[in-house]
Amino acid sequence: MxxxxxxxxxxESMNGSVSGLDQYDAGILQPSTRQPVDADHLPKxxxxxxxxxxxxxxxLVSGDVRLRELCLTDAPSLAETxxxxxxxxxxxxxxxxxxxxxxFIAWTxxxxxxxxxxxxxxTTQGVDxxxxxxxxxxxxxxxxxxxxxxxxxxxxxxxxxxxxxxxLVTAYAFDTIGVQRLEARSAVDxxxxxxxxxxxxxxxxxxxxxxxxxxxxxxxxxxxxxLADDWxxxxxxxxxxxxxxxxxx
Ligand SMILES: CC(C)(COP(=O)(O)OP(=O)(O)OC[C@H]1O[C@@H](n2cnc3c(N)ncnc32)[C@H](O)[C@@H]1OP(=O)(O)O)[C@@H](O)C(=O)NCCC(=O)NCCS
Numbered sequence: 001m002x003x004x005x006x007x008x009x010x011x012e013s014m015n016g017s018v019s020g021l022d023q024y025d026a027g028i029l030q031p032s033t034r035q036p037v038d039a040d041h042l043p044k045x046x047x048x049x050x051x052x053x054x055x056x057x058x059x060l061v062s063g064d065v066r067l068r069e070l071c072l073t074d075a076p077s078l079a080e081t082x083x084x085x086x087x088x089x090x091x092x093x094x095x096x097x098x099x100x101x102x103x104f105i106a107w108t109x110x111x112x113x114x115x116x117x118x119x120x121x122x123t124t125q126g127v128d129x130x131x132x133x134x135x136x137x138x139x140x141x142x143x144x145x146x147x148x149x150x151x152x153x154x155x156x157x158x159x160x161x162x163x164x165x166x167x168l169v170t171a172y173a174f175d176t177i178g179v180q181r182l183e184a185r186s187a188v189d190x191x192x193x194x195x196x197x198x199x200x201x202x203x204x205x206x207x208x209x210x211x212x213x214x215x216x217x218x219x220x221x222x223x224x225x226x227l228a229d230d231w232x233x234x235x236x237x238x239x240x241x242x243x244x245x246x247x248x249x
Contacts, residue, residue: 053177054115060168064125065161067134067168070108074121075101077129081153090190091151092214118177122152122165131156134169136177144180146173157192166200171235174228181228185221187214197224201234 060067070078079101081087082094095101111117117137121130132152139145148169152162173179186193188207198204202224210218 053118054112057112057118057120058172058176060120060172062164062168065164065168066123067120067165068123069112070105070119070121070130070133072102072105073128074130075099075105077131077153078105078121078133081130081132082151084154086154087151088215090187090193090214090219092212094151120165120169122161124156124161132161132165134165136169136173136179136182139183143177145183146177146179146181147183147185148173149184162196163199166196170200170226170231174231179228182226184224184226185211186224187212188220188222194222194224197222200226201230202226203230 057069075098079095079098082101083096088094095104108117108119112119118135120134122132122134123130132150134148134150136146136148139147150162150166150169152165156162170182173182184197184202185208186197188194194204203226205223205225208221208223211221212219
């Protein structure tokens, strides 16, 4: 995300104006060197894609794992997940109350409609509310280079939910959105986050020194990347199947 960056930027943005995208863009999606995407003039690249995610985010399904757009009914579960000290240890503050989570959810939909951001809530067997989230956002207008981030409720760590959900998201990013390079940053001392990325096949490219503030201090982050070509080669050799179904309005 900026794995660490995302939650704090979103949170700070939520505490500012929630009526528009400008403040969010300045924080999470459009760092100073990045060009803004005009919502009214999306690049042609977008309109050529078979699934117009900025209108409707699809559901991504694999076995019991279902990824779908966040709904307001996810707010209590999301506040619990993202507000947990364990989950937030290497991240900056996320929404901690139901009201904050509701604002965040509303923002994710506005940002998606503007073509600037995708957020999937994660559900699994017997759980209708999102127990985690995966975010993907473009680092440049074509979405060829993108960044992603994720967090799951602590009780779901080590259950396999992460890997299944992550595979759905990477497949969606590479196959449908057209991402060529998917970046992730993880605090150097986030053992679990770094191991999870490595397990997916992400390649560590080095350490970004004190690149983001979390819990009051600037932290070094590992820069991870996944390339579409590598991902496709791995899929072919493993013969993985992905089912993408439905649409969430
Ligand atoms: C990142 C996250 C989504 C991963 O989900 P998860 O269910 O914990 O991931 P997994 O269990 O599939 O994989 C984590 C790996 O870390 C490994 N790990 C855990 N503790 C470890 C330790 N002390 N030393 C080495 N490896 C360790 C696990 O063994 C596991 O790898 P394995 O399955 O090959 O054994 C989840 O931990 C989370 O939400 N963390 C908080 C938010 C966060 O840090 N987000 C990511 C920022 S990059």
